[in-house]
Each structure stands twice: as structure tokens, then as C-alpha cells.
Amino acid sequence: MTTAATEAFVAHRNLLFTVAYEMLGSAADAEDVLQETWLRWVGVDLDTVLDQRAYLVRITTRQALGRLRTLGRRKESYVGPWLPEPLLTAPDVAEDVELAESVSMAMLLVLETLTPTERAVFVLREVFDLPYEEIAEAVDKTPAAVRQIAHRARSHVASRRPRGTVSQAQSREVLDAFHRAVETGDLQSLLDLLAPDVVALGDGGGIRSALPKPINGADKVARLLIKGWQVLGPEVSFETTVVNGHPALVVRRLGELDTVMAMRIDDGLITGIYSVRNPEKHSHMAEVTALSR
Template identity: 65%
Template sequence: MNENGRPDPATEVFVAHRNLLFTVAYEMLGSVADAEDVLQETWLRWMGVDLDTVRNKRAYLVRIITRQALNRLRTLTRRKESYIGPWLPEPLLTAPDVAEDVELADSVSMAMLLVLETLTPTERAVFVLREVFEIPYGEIAKAIGKSAATVRQIARRAREHVAARRPRVQVSRSEQQAVVERFLLALRTGQLRELMEIMAPDVVLIADGGGLVPATRAPIHGAELVAKLLARLNRVVATFETTTVWLNGAPAGRIEIDGELAALSLVVENGRITQIYAMANPRKLARLDEPAELARTASSSVSSPVTSPSKV
């Protein structure tokens, strides 16, 4: 802090880019906890930089967080090899206005994060930086330690890979919200026929319990099987509450089953649900009380002073 109570220049720059940096890290890692750790590591390295030697502060910060995220991503890849059951990205509570930025909402959607999981760490970093944040090839090259020509080749390969796997049907947020609310009502009341009608015949349910809570260890296919599973769950518990929330830029479900929390992210196509991602791992649900602040650009100003690195 200076004598006027404002942050020092390094902190002020970091705060202005904080939401952008967190968004980059989350999209690369699919984990809020790991994104926050990487953000803290970036802060510590940034505070040791001589600002007079930095011409493009945004590019420098993106370079730091990309390298830290790549290191963490390789660790996560090894960790997932021993994960119990299906692994899903950590759901992110977002404000409804995130959906207004269609590209941002699509980039943090559960479906897109799962597509990004099929890329190599380097491909994922290049795709996120180029396609979502429109970082110049030269800056990406410096961030990942490769030539600009190589980055262009990686970007083309990653773009083709994602295009072949991403959901092809786009629905309006109002349509998605209506379908989600109809589904949650049927789920809450245990209406088997309504559940089957709101789901596509070939719907797929994927549940992530991480071995910590009961969850199916393999995907469940087909509306009848999924509906029976969900309806039976409603009947065998004492309390079953559902709430519509915004997760990863889209309407979703927050479920409380006998006091235990779960989150449902739903993919809607042609008025029906085609994918259900059920997160029950409590370690991935600890940050659903406050919406995350996402951004594809830096803030124009700092609205309040920062008193602790953990707050930036």
C-alpha cells in the first residue's frame, strides 16, 4: 500500500488481470481449487518481477500462469489415472450474466471442459489461449516455450479435434432454463414418466463420487434406465431438495439429498436432455456458495485496495 491507501503498482496490475488469469487457469485445469492454487503461485512470482523491465504486463502474467497451469495439468493427469470412477471437472458457480458472453459461457461449459480433457496439456493450453482469449501466436509461443510456427500447427490440430467432439446444437439460455426447471420438478416429485419424456432416448448419465460417496462407476445409458435410477433415489431418501442455479455459465441443478450436496449439469438439445453430469464428490463442491468472477479481458480499473495476496 502507498500513503494514499492504494495498492502498490504490481498489486494493482495483478488485481486488474485477476479474473482473466483465473479464467485461463480454470479452463486449462477444470478445477477451481487448482486454478486458485496456480493463481496464488502466479501472484508470488509476479511480486518478484521488476515492472520496469516488463513492456506488456498482460502478456507477462498470462505467460506465468500458463506455465504454472501446464505444470499443474501434468500432475493432474497422473492423479486422474488412479481416480475412482469417472472424473468430471469441478463445477463452477457463475452469475447469470456470464451467459450473455456466449463464447465465454461455451468455453467454461461442462461439455466443453470434457472435450478439452481429450487434448494433450500443450494442445489444451494453446486452444484456450488462442480460441477463447485470442492471444497472439507469438505470445503463446513464449508462454509454452515453442516457436510461433509450431504453435500455429498445434492450434490447427486442437481446433479440428475440438470441432469434431463439441456439442453441435446450440440452445438459448431461456430454453435451457425451462428444460432444466421441468427436469428438476420431475426429479423432486419422482415422476418417472415425466423424467423419461424430458430426456432424449439415448441420454447418458455420468456421476463423479470420487470414491468418497456412493455413485455409479460407469456411465448409465438410455432414458428408461436413467429415469428409474433417479426416481428410485427420490423414494429411498428422507429429504430431497432441488434448486436451479447457474453452473459453468448455464442453468443447472443444486441437489440436497439427506443434507448431502450434489450438482447436476445438463446438456439440452432439441428440447430434451442428452447428457447429465452428476457431481457428488464433496471435495469438488466446496466452492458453490459464491459466484466466480470470470473475464476474457483485464479490468479497466481497481475498485478497492487489496490487503492480502489470498484476496487477489
């Protein structure tokens, strides 16, 4: 029985991690949720389970909802802006456009504006296409209530999600141009890449210095970036990689990971810059994290 439970859990592990991560925005908490899911799963009589995938998703969702409320309390005392934990992801994530969008930094920040139940319903319905009846069991609501919550969450997200799909090639071109402009101190070229209402957020978690509050506006953001690069000097290097299914910049200082910089791009312009400097959020940047739907 234990072997059968293990095989089922391993078969769906990447899916369960993705569900938990999209609900929490924290890889460390998602891993904890999977551990809790496993402990409950091994106590289940598998002969009574009609659909193992649905059952495991239900356990994971319930554990993630409990963890989400705890995480909310932690964010209230967090030093400075809170950003999702970045993940080094494989090319197959980027190839699945819907999955890549759902785990992007930009979308995870939009999901932060939902209530815990709205977030769970949106993720399970819009990303994983679960039936309303299954979602209802996971969030302890009626199917009719879940339909209403899904409609409300969908409308909320639609008004805030990135506008239009930007290809991986286009994103990489923008990032390469951004890198060149910052490195050479070319203010005008940088301004040409930034939307007038661009917002820059930094997450240092009180461990590393970061922006204490959002910086708004192309001119302020551009001058801040160029000044920051000039202060850091030649000991800093940039490299482009794939984070959360999208091209992103990794900043290294004396060879050590310093900052993961993800961006939101709308209509060819950068509208959001998200710099994660908190080293406690870099644990999933050392090797690729497998995600799946």
C-alpha cells in the first residue's frame, strides 16, 4: 500500500508543487505543503479513492489555503516590499504559454491581490482546468458558490494581468537592450524601453539593502538603475536566464548570486521591474525546478 501511495505521489509531485507555488508564491512554503500532503496521503485507504490526482490536488489545496493565511500574517511584518520567490525553470515551462504566464512574477503579484479562496479557485480553474465540482470539494464550497468566486476572480485578474502576449524572443530582446543601456549608462536608450508608468520593486527582506518602497515613473527608475550600476562597478555581472518561465536577469557580485531581476513587459515596454535580493529566496535558483499542469 505504501509503495502504491508513493508511486502516485511521485507521479503527481510536479503538479502538486505547481499548485502550491501558484497559491503561495513561495517555493519554500510550497515544499512544506507537499510534505504535509504526503503525511496525509499515506494515511488514506487507496481502495476508497476513485481519482488519485483529484484527491491529491484536494489535499494540497487545503494545506496551501491554511499556509496562505499564515503567510499573510508573515507578510504584514516583512521588511520592505514582498516579492514572490523566483524559480529557475526549464525550457518546457516557457513552451507552455499558459503555464508560463501563470507562474510569471507579474501574474503572481496580481494573484496576491485576491483573497485566499479566490486565489485557490482561480488557480485550479483557470490554470489547471479542474471541474467546479472538484474545486468545490477542495475549498469546501458549493459548486454554485465556486462558479461565482471564479467569475469574480477572473474579472479581477483580467483587469490587472499583463496586456497581450509577449514572445520569449521579444522578452529576451528587451532584456538584452535593457542590460546594454544600464551597463553603458545610456539614459535615453533606457528611457526608450521603460513605460512612463513603470514601477520598480525591490525585496531584500531586511537582510540585504533594497528599495524600501516602490519607485514609480520612467525617469526616476532609469536614473536609479544607472546610478546603482555605476556604484557597484566592474565587480558586478549580468546574465540572462529563464526564471518563472520567462527571460530574466541574474546579477552576480564577485561571482555570487546577488539579485534576480524579473520584468513585466506590456506592448513592448517594461512596466514592472522586480528585484529579489533576499538570499533566503534564492534557494531555487541553483537548479531547475520542474513544474507541470
